[in-house]
Amino acid sequence: MMQCIVIEDQPPAQRVLKKYINDIGSLELKATFADALSAVDYLKTEKIDLIFLDIHLPKISGLEFLKVIKHEPNVILTTAFSEYALESYDFGVVDYLLKPFSFERFVQAVNKVQRLESDFKQERTLAEKNPLSNVIFIKSGYEHIKIEVGDICYIRSDSDYTEIHTKDQRHLSQETLRYWQVYLDPQKFSRIHKSYILNITKIYKINANQVILKNNETLPIGRAFKEEFMKLVIKE
CATH class of the missing domain: 2.40.50.1020 (LytTr DNA-binding domain)
Known part of the structure; x- marks a missing residue:
């Protein structure tokens, strides 16, 4: 089961994400944050597989948040603004959900993350079997x-x-x-x-x-x- 967090300042959007996460079954919601700075502190000590991230947030934006986190979690952006899509992929986000999005579209994005994680585990196993060579x-x-x-x-x-x-x-x-x-x-x-x-x-x-x-x-x-x-x- 993949562990995830939600960074979203709007309660209605939080409720939708919580319901979708609960309904999908393969995700475990570990925490919800109304601002990205609180999530930065959380990620210093906790290992998370997936982040659902809004862009317009108090204190720092979602894109600014991506600049400061130290590791590379899978990120699915959830926003009402389409104009940030191209810029967001420069940060390696997996998918971009434009609000309001359906449960079907949500599942597609999560499945994409799961495929990437599965591929990465296989690749790591193969690489570890082949020590560094010239x-x-x-x-x-x-x-x-x-x-x-x-x-x-x-x-x-x-x-x-x-x-x-x-x-x-x-x-x-x-x-x-x-x-x-x-x-x-x-x-x-x-x-x-x-x-x-x-x-x-x-x-x-x-x-x-x-x-x-x-x-x-x-x-x-x-x-x-x-x-x-x-x-x-x-x-x-």
């Missing part, structure tokens, strides 16, 4: 292509597969970005965006929200990943 093998048709890990510049997520970019080549992999995040050395490979993992040894310079690589390619830095990324590359 090479990886990517299946291409009936062949397996050998790639030196040190040659990887970055990995980009593209729908149902990932692209592994070296200096001169691009290879497609059926593994997900979360798999590579677990498999590769976290001291050398950093998640910088919901769609990118970067080999930090390939960095030429860092701008406000971009990384310029030694081969002059430019990659975006997602706001939800920037703090941890900067801690890794700028060690005092």
